[in-house]
Amino acid sequence: MRIGLLTEGSYPYATGESRLWCDRLVRGLGQHEFDLYALSRSAQQEEQGCIRLPPQVRRVRTAALWAPADDGRTHGRRERRRFAGHFKDLVAAVCADGDGFVDGLYGLAELAREHGGLYAALRSETAVRILETACRAPGTRRTVHGATVVDLLLFADRLERALRPLLLDWYDEDGLGAVDLCHAASGGPAALPGLLAKRFCGVPLLVTEYGVRLRAHYLEAAGAAGLSTPVRALLAAFHRQLAGEVYRQAAVITPGNTHARRWQEKCGADREKLRTVYPGMAADRFAAVGDSAGAGDPHTLVWVGRIEPSKDVIGLLHAFAEIRKEEPAARLRLFGAPAQSPEAIACLAHCKALAAQLFPDEADGAHAVGDNPVSFEEIGGPGAPELVDAYAAGGVVVLSSVVEGFPVSLVEAMFCGRATVSTDVGAVVEVIGGTGLVVPPRNPRALADACVALLRDPARRERLGAAARARALELFTVEQNLTAFRDIYLELISHSPVQREAFDTDGEPRPFAHPAESHVPGRWTGTAAGPHTPSWAEEPRLVTTGAPRETPEEARP
Incomplete structure (x- = not known):
């Protein structure tokens, strides 16, 4: 099978939200061929380069959403x-x-x-x-x-930037017209080539959204400087209309969780098309920590993520001040990626200043990690701890977000067999499934009480951690993700027979290049002939090869 994988701002570039799962998908389904059609979002992303692609990626075509795309033509x-x-x-x-x-x-x-x-x-x-x-x-x-x-x-x-895929020369028999299936790795502009491939070439479209693109646009627009209210309203309406058309034309839509599914339904997606497929995450790297789930400092709370306003580290610090009153031996270690943007740097500085204010005698930055009640540490830098070491450092992992999609750090903590305390946002409750404590967001008192409860009960921590690991291994591994998409690919192609001609090396048509495919209307079981009547005993039905045809009027009952 030949898959046209459509991405925006991710795979095959070295950065991007869906880069990892796209790479795992392509490498895990080596029996298929992949043609990659990628839209880049910035010059910086292109400068950072692309990852090394596996041999099943047969073609890569890219286009920029950020650079001028003037073809030099004007209309008569x-x-x-x-x-x-x-x-x-x-x-x-x-x-x-x-x-x-x-x-x-x-x-x-x-x-x-x-x-x-x-x-x-x-x-x-x-x-x-x-x-x-x-x-x-x-x-x-x-x-x-x-x-x-x-x-x-x-x-x-x-x-014009959002509609730039309309200008591309991807929609012919040498491009997307040659694939069996278009798989858009997100909604929005990434799915536009899939819409046109279906319109011009009849190629079926599969849309996967682990974070709903329309929701991401709303969040970006709300925090964007320099956009007036009319511009925000116009952009929101355009993306809402585009999302509705993408959902209408997609043969199958695969949200990454129920939270994303609800968004898609509100935007007009047909429930019959929706199938939840959880992101596939590599569990092997956390196996050593998961097998020794009882290890780690039982008095230490661990937080892992990007330090930004939506993660509400400020609320977590206020909650930890309450925790220290009841558990003086408690420690809080915050692990994050290096801050790069001005907003991230300012947020980190604000959090450190608040920690110094709340713990003036201890958080002066001059002591070792073990001497401070609160520490801010980077992950993956020179001499810095690795991600696995961060989760292994404590007995309880905390998520304090006020806005969240699919909580990746929470799943990683579950792979490590750690008990968790989380705020009830996004897909948190769906991911946890009863294996951790969940509290309302923006409620430091509730967050503190839940953390104290787990710090004081080692048996409960161990029990919740074991249950969390078992749930993560059942639902969130790469293997389950690949199995789901393998089945969806086969199902879609079975309903959309191959239409293109196959040619040999001399350019001559190659007969019998594709197996015959048939479409049988009606149901195979439970028909009007009776629940136990075999299909061969029923009245004859019209069988067509290739795409279904209309039954002639004179042949209709």
Whole structure:
């Protein structure tokens, strides 16, 4: 089977959210061929390079969402009229949640495929005027009525970047038209090539979202500086419309957890298409710690993650001040990746200042780790502890987030057989499943009480840790993830027979290159002929080879 894997800002680049699971998927399904179609998000990401790809990746094609993509073409009078009509449909639906989004999107895609020139058209004065008219039209949302020219220009720029996959030359028999299945590693722009491959070539689409792309956009837009309210509203409406079309056209959608599944359902995804497939994580690296689950300092709480506002380290420090009042021997070790962005550096400095304020006699930074009640440590740096060592350092692992998708650090702690205390956000309750303590977010008192309860009860810690490890090994390993996708691939291809021609080395058609495939309407069991009647005893049914055909009128009962 030939899979077209569609990514945005991740695989095969050395950075990105879904890089690891994509790499495990490709390496684990070595019986299939993979064509990789990757969209990059920044010049910095491309400069950091790509990872080494396995031999089953037969082709890599990349495109940048950040760099100008002007093909140098401009539209003639007829093409300008076509563009104006399709663009009006799209932006009218964006401004008023109308029904023209799909017609506008595919109309622009066909125009770009036939004539190019979409880059210049989307940034033209005509596009800005159409946007302004749509924002002022009756029935549009109140939040976009006040859009200024600057707002419209900024939105047009963001819209052109999001629609850049429409300009690519990937949609022919030498590109995505040659694959058996498109697998989008996220929604949003990454799934756009899959939509066009289905539209132009009939290739089925599978969409996987371990973090819902629309939700991520909402969070990014809320914290983005320089975006006015009208621009935020327009971008949110566009991405909401795009997500709805992706979910409608996908043959199967695989959320990574129930939390993501609920988001997808609210955005219009059909429940019949949804199948939860948990992320596959490497359990082997944590085996040594998991086998010695009772080890580690029983008085130490461990926190692992990125130090940023959504992780609420501030609330954890206030909770730990309460813990120290009841358990003076308690220690808190915070392990995080090196802070790189200005926001992360500022957040880390704020947390260290608060720790020094809450524990003035001890947290002066001059003592060793064992002498401080609170320590901030980097993972993976020169002389710094490794990730496995971080989880092995204590008896209880704490997650204090106020916003969370799929809690990776929590699963890692479960692989290590550690008892956990977590806040009830995202997919935490689903992941824990009764093997840890869960408290409300932004409640330092509740967090402190749960931690004290586990610190004082070693038997309970050991029991919860063992149960957590067993659950993680059952649900969250790479093996279960590969098995799920292997079955989904086979199911989808069985419903979408191979249509392309096969040729030999001389360019001649190669007969019998693909096995015959058939589609039998109706059910195989429990039919009207009776629950025990074999299928061969029923009335004859029409059997077609390849794609299903309409039954002729004269053959219908």
